[in-house]
Amino acid sequence: MPVPGKVALSAALGCACVLWIGSAASRAQDLRPTTEVAASYSASIELLYDKPYVSVMVNERGPFRFLIDTGTGTQALVSPELAEQLALPVVGHARLTDPSGLGEQRSEIVLMRAVTIAGVEFAQVKAVRHKLYGEGENCQGVLGFTLFKDYLLTLNFPERRLVLARGEIAQDGGSSALPFRMPDGVPIVALRIGGMHVEAQIDSGGTGLSFPETVAEHLKFLSTPIAFGNGESLATRFQIKAARLRPDVRLGRYTFRQAFVEINPAFPLVNVGSTPLAKFVVTFDQAKMLLRLSSNAKTLHLNASPTQLELINEPKREASDRKLVPVG
Template sequence: MKPLTSAIKLTCLKFLVAIMAFLLTLEAGYTQTFQFSGTRQKDAINFLLIKNLIIIPVYINERGPFNFILDTGVGPMIISDPALTDSLKLKDLRVIKIAGLGKGNEIEAFVSRSISARVGKSSIDQIPTAILKEDLFRLSGYVGMPIHGLLGYHFFKSFIVDVKYSSKRLVFFLPDLNRKIKGERIPLEMINDKPYAIVNIESSELGNIPIKVLIDNGASHAISLEILNEKPFPVPSASIPANLGMGLGGPISGNIGRTSTLKIGEFSLKKVLTSFPKYDEVAGKILLKDRNGNLGADVLSRFDIVFDYGDNSMYLRRNSNFKRPFEHDMAGMEVYADGPDIDHYFISRIEPNSPAELSGLEPEDEIVYINFVPATGFTLTEVNRILRAGDGKSVIITVLRQGQLHIKLLKLKQRI
């Protein structure tokens, strides 16, 4: 099956529908936290940063390491690769149904209370876990390396967590260590094990308004705006239709535009790429109606951030990426990785009237050469960087289609 990439929300907007019943059932009476053994109070590990997503090694039931996305937007741990169910020989599994975000129907997942997890020198027993029965999101194809799941709330609530995006280093320590935290404090409101904050946006249509957003470093986009005054968030006139990714139940469509100014604390960001998913595919299915949207990693990765859930706060320090321009795909096509080593690249979708469509590229084409260099010599990150190289730049793409090679000239265009 063709991988389902997810530009707006790798983690399928995180079980926002029907998850309350799941959490109440699964976590009643469970207050486990990650803990260090002995007198240790602090640890640090390196992480990979791909498409703004933090990927860390996690050991499950003392096996691994497995690649997990560290994600403030998830409550229970999620195993997205169902093959782990067999390899870990998991027992005491029961089935639940989860309503999805998108155009499809509900999906099924397993629930387990018999899973332990270890990150660095910290570990937790009986961590609440959902295991997808089908690899719906194809996270490996989206990221370009094997991805086995997502880890969030139970790790963040256990420590004060310093996410050093600038050095790709994760430092986590017990609150009792009483270290001085640097940066501007941003108050958080914890709702259903997820952090929310108030930010301000400014646009020519709306003026300057405060909005409530989920702080979600497991979403690769910059910001997604869904609801305003219990109605669909107004889409700016300067926007383009887009496939925004996958929900639990199917594709999420909408528009992409720009927010002229996004202010979080004392920090202001300009011309921020903004997703506007269709109301009935996202906002209409969200239980929490008083949130306006979702602040993702394309914004958060411009800071080094300390999360202190115990104090309902996060602390921001701008890093070297702060002034990086917000750039959308200039080709109008989505590329995913596949094959035994996840190093073969295919086109999953093409936007109407985009440079990719005008060049004659088609969905399911395999990209075999880029500027006459074998595509297998590039990482998926490098491929996507080439497709955002700059307005007016040309890229020569050689694709394999039904056993024949086709050479196409792709002229990039800044569409928004």
């Protein structure tokens, strides 16, 4: 899910992912698919605690369960167990730190020769080998947002389908298509909370609607926020609070009325996770930098995520370490 300094919002059974940023040229080359899509390909989505998982073949082996995480700004993440099982070669290293700057880890970058999802094969996919925080047996890896840069990526939560297609989203003045920016490979959109305008990450690998304390302190709630869960970084632990908002939350033309939100002291941006996204069919066009939302209702109600939350203040990659470190 992360941009630098991002806190990963995960369910107790959710992944925390790692950001790896390569050069723009290397990303474009690595993400070139070996299979052309004539119209569209689709695959079923398995929703676990509202988060979308798909079956993936890696190097013609599998299937393996991977999380589709638009909040991960890299091609992929794999568990150490899967990397060992498939004997994935190490092609570089990433240095990981948390936003406090007090902790640091070094992780390997491994190469997956072929990753196949929904009948589309991606070649030479680089993945950070890292522990999948809190995932247990839920999945063996994560597919990040930038893997799908050459396609329209649709996550149809109500019908539990993933669709990859060629084409583009047409501008409609913000009615259903919202512009986004992605400075670190993660889509960030405009969000309105009452009269406050903020930026929010669209994070299918997250859980609920999460606010940083710096935003929450300016808002009114229906009741005093209370302790809801725990967060952990490489160096620190902290408490998550939760409450229902008094003002409405506006995402494009859709309104969340008195939404249940989590509040944390480490997350720098508002995070729109899989529980609010589960109300929508969401399509991403990375070429046009547009996101299209579709739902049967204009006014939506948001309750707590369907499992107790654990907030992971996710490691980030240092700006000074943006290139792969050659092996040997």
